[in-house]
Amino acid sequence: MSQSFEWFDKLTTAAESTDEGRLFKAAGFDLHHTGGGCTAWRRAAVDGYHILVTDSTGTDHRLGDSYVIDAAHPDRWLIGLHLDDGDHLESFDAATVVQAIEAAGRLDEAARRFSPDGDQLVPGSPKTSAATIAAMLSELIETHMLKCDEAFPHPDDCPAHVISEVHKTAAWIQSIRTSGTGAGHLIELSLDDDTSFHIRVEEA
Secondary structure, rough: HHHHHHHHHHHHHHHOHHHHHHHHHOOOEEEEEEEEOOEEEEEOOOOOOEEEOOOOOOOOOOOOOOOOOOOOOOOOOOEEEEOOOEEEEEEEEEOOOOHHHHHHHHHHHHHHHHHOOOHHHHOOOOOOHHHHHHHHHHHHHHHHHHHHHHHOOOOHHHOOOEOOOOOOOEEEEEEEEEEOOOOOOEEEEEEEEEEEEEEEEOOO
């Protein structure tokens, strides 16, 4: 047995023996190596889709010391719906394993809506969702960040992502992610000047 397989076998045994691991296993999740030493709890959804549960950094099957968006708060579970080819479609976050498993159930329903199989599509005319608008806004912000970062040949010359001439402030966006809130979606931004912002997207 190679060292990598032996490492993962030991990690799996340890993970499944914890209270959290037993809950995830009972709900149909298995420990999964996502690459580069990163791990997640994984469960298959409808054909072509799967659900991953990780810490808020998206790299570990165990919660860390603090929430990636706000270090003053405890870490939270990140529950994501993914295509089997790796594309991310939808996500929620949760404070407990039970809440994470409930969120995974909602993503199972979302997978059935996304699925191209006609027998699994929700009846009625499709409507644009808050998740779609949040994803579009996130993509616009990320495109703006990329344009700023590529503006000059030397990284130190790149303009700040967020500039206010009125308040004489400038900052770079350190992280951006979306999460479901039940009623809508949040876009969460963390800046390098120790500020963070939530943009809430809800259907009017």
